[in-house]
Amino acid sequence: MRHLLLSILGLLLLSTLSGCGYNTMQANEEAVIAAWGNVESSYQRRNDLIPNLVEVVKGYAKHEADTLKAVTEARAKVGSMQLSKEVINDPAALTRFQQNQGELSSALSRLMVVAEKYPDLKANQNFLDLQKQLEGTENRINVARERYNKTVQTFNTSIRTFPNSMTNSLLLHLKRKEPFKAEEGAKTAPKVKF
Amino acid sequence: MRFNAFKLLLLFIITFVCPAQHVSALEAPPLKGRINDYAGMLSPATARSLEQKLAAFENETTNQVVLLTIPSLEGDVIESYAIRVAEAWKIGQKDKSNGVILILAKKERKIRIEVGTGLQGVLPDITAGQIIRNVIAPELRAGNIDQGISAGLGAIIGATKGEFKATAADKKAAKKKKGSGYGLFIILLLAAIVITAVAGSSSRTAGILAGGVSLPAAAGIGLGAVLWKLGALALLGAAAGFLISLLMRLFHAGGGGGGSYGGGWGGPTIFYGGGGGGSSSSDDSFSGGGGDFDGGGSSDDW
Numbered sequence: 001m002r003h004l005l006l007s008i009l010g011l012l013l014l015s016t017l018s019g020c021g022y023n024t025m026q027a028n029e030e031a032v033i034a035a036w037g038n039v040e041s042s043y044q045r046r047n048d049l050i051p052n053l054v055e056v057v058k059g060y061a062k063h064e065a066d067t068l069k070a071v072t073e074a075r076a077k078v079g080s081m082q083l084s085k086e087v088i089n090d091p092a093a094l095t096r097f098q099q100n101q102g103e104l105s106s107a108l109s110r111l112m113v114v115a116e117k118y119p120d121l122k123a124n125q126n127f128l129d130l131q132k133q134l135e136g137t138e139n140r141i142n143v144a145r146e147r148y149n150k151t152v153q154t155f156n157t158s159i160r161t162f163p164n165s166m167t168n169s170l171l172l173h174l175k176r177k178e179p180f181k182a183e184e185g186a187k188t189a190p191k192v193k194f
Numbered sequence: 195m196r197f198n199a200f201k202l203l204l205l206f207i208i209t210f211v212c213p214a215q216h217v218s219a220l221e222a223p224p225l226k227g228r229i230n231d232y233a234g235m236l237s238p239a240t241a242r243s244l245e246q247k248l249a250a251f252e253n254e255t256t257n258q259v260v261l262l263t264i265p266s267l268e269g270d271v272i273e274s275y276a277i278r279v280a281e282a283w284k285i286g287q288k289d290k291s292n293g294v295i296l297i298l299a300k301k302e303r304k305i306r307i308e309v310g311t312g313l314q315g316v317l318p319d320i321t322a323g324q325i326i327r328n329v330i331a332p333e334l335r336a337g338n339i340d341q342g343i344s345a346g347l348g349a350i351i352g353a354t355k356g357e358f359k360a361t362a363a364d365k366k367a368a369k370k371k372k373g374s375g376y377g378l379f380i381i382l383l384l385a386a387i388v389i390t391a392v393a394g395s396s397s398r399t400a401g402i403l404a405g406g407v408s409l410p411a412a413a414g415i416g417l418g419a420v421l422w423k424l425g426a427l428a429l430l431g432a433a434a435g436f437l438i439s440l441l442m443r444l445f446h447a448g449g450g451g452g453g454s455y456g457g458g459w460g461g462p463t464i465f466y467g468g469g470g471g472g473s474s475s476s477d478d479s480f481s482g483g484g485g486d487f488d489g490g491g492s493s494d495d496w
Contacts, residue, residue, distance in 0.1 A: 136319030143489030
């Protein structure tokens with residue numbers, strides 16, 4: 001009789017298991033993965049703009065071959081990085097990703113500074129459009145990274161606070177995720193005002 | 195087989211002690227209407243006519259276009275501020291994300307057009323930039339504030355006109371959002387409780403059935419079809435009530451009381467579901483439709 005009583009109580013508890021922890025943590029992890037997808041697509045958007053940009057600048061600034069080459073090489077390096085879903089679980093891979101993208105950002109900044117020296121280029125409609133698109137893309141990257149960091153914070157908190165931490169260590173074994181770190185002196189996008 | 199009561203107790207604690215997680219609040223100003231002129235840049239007549247123009251535009255296309263002027267950014271960057279406002283106000287319909295926010299910061303002389311994801315096909319970053327540079331900024335520099343803002347909003351309307359069209363279903367949904375409240379639900383809930391109590395006093399099984407069915411029905415009719423999902427939870431609650439009534443029977447002699455316990459279990463579950471899922475009962479006020487923003491748009495100075 002005692003066994004029956006307790007097993008019924010156990011069934012009752014099982015029916016309310018979704019109340020706490022188990023589902024929340026998995027939902028949070030899915031939110032992190034989705035946010036990471038947005039980060040990747042924002043960076044990809046920037047990547048796609050670069051060939052056009054290089055072509056337009058090349059037409060006016062033939063002597064700046066070094067700067068153009070630096071941009072093209074940085075872009076190729078980003079493109080060659082093998083990105084799997086595991087990059088969010090692997091802090092070293094995330095750091096490498098951030099570093100490569102940071103190098104591309106610096107190369108782009110230098111290119112925009114160089115472009116200031118060429119008045120014909122600055123008046124070129126294609127160049128102005130690309131510049132606007134680049135600004136928009138950099139903003140999207142910032143927004144995507146911030147949102148990703150927020151989902152990471154929610155997820156990490158949810159696996160570490162008390163009842164959930166037990167469910168995690170006993171049942172789910174989800175790993176802590178890494179957020180994006182702020183880059184040195186690069187808090188705002190490369191913006192050039194003509 | 196020895197039963198480990200401690201493990202059960204621990205499991206008990208895990209399943210029932212649930213910490214609520216809150217997101218910290220943003221500092222966007224409250225959404226007053228379609229024209230939010232916190233910097234006092236518009237004349238009252240212009241503000242009224244623009245409000246009507248934007249409301250008519252939403253009726254016609256379901257696009258939500260909104261103006262925000264603030265006295266100063268106070269050291270913030272307009273892009274970060276704009277996305278925070280967009281996330282707080284959620285301009286644009288939830289399924290279409292067709293919102294646009296025109297933001298002006300008076301002291302820093304900064305303009306930004308923040309475009310929702312659904313309108314970035316017709317109003318991409320380049321076009322938004324052109325509207326600011328060619329339409330709004332020149333007028334503002336010349337001191338024609340009303341003209342500049344009206345022309346800017348007009349250009350945004352012009353660019354986004356063809357993208358979406360309000361269907362009869364959209365218009366009905368917009369009307370329903372304004373009128374519905376909790377009134378109907380409360381009446382149905384009371385009726386459901388009475389039915390459950392009456393059924394419960396006659397037999398336990400009838401009480402469980404009455405509770406499990408009438409309460410989800412009350413929520414479904416009173417608050418909207420979506421809550422059938424939560425109705426399923428109520429059935430779970432009714433099942434839990436059945437188990438508890440079994441326990442009660444083991445400890446007490448009376449069996450009649452068990453039926454009403456079953457109904458009672460369904461009640462709290464549905465009530466939480468109802469409280470969470472019900473739409474806001476606003477009369478004539480404007481509110482964001484739940485649209486999404488990703489940082490697209492353009493900014494410039496004047």
